Amino acid sequence: MLNMQQHPSAIARLRSQLAAGHIANVSDFWRDAESLNGPLVMPVEGAEDEREVTFLWRAWHSLQGVYLRLNRVTDKEHVAKGMMTPFPRRISGH
Numbered sequence: 001m002l003n004m005q006q007h008p009s010a011i012a013r014l015r016s017q018l019a020a021g022h023i024a025n026v027s028d029f030w031r032d033a034e035s036l037n038g039p040l041v042m043p044v045e046g047a048e049d050e051r052e053v054t055f056l057w058r059a060w061h062s063l064q065g066v067y068l069r070l071n072r073v074t075d076k077e078h079v080a081k082g083m084m085t086p087f088p089r090r091i092s093g094h
Contacts, residue, residue, distance in 0.1 A: 010035050011042070018054065018087070030058060057084055 010032040023029045033040075033056050040054040057066045066084040068074065074082040 007032075007036055011040060014040060014054075014056075015042070021087075023087075033058075055084065 014029070014032050014036075017023050017029060040056070042052045042054075044050040044052055055068055059066075065086075067079065067082050068084055069082060
């Protein structure tokens, strides 16, 4: 699991761009994401034993969707809840 202290500036940049729904420089965004070498893991304020985990998926061509299956987390009866949310297709700077 990624230690937030290892890459605090990369994590801050990624979180702010994802929250805003805007990526100013696509190359820099993916460079930051790749530097983490795993999902973006953040503590949940007020819940010491919980974490917010963000998975990023990069595809070179159009996909119907990406399904994230996590053992004992993803509900097989509700597949739609395991589908990743696509970032806006139009990205500034791309």
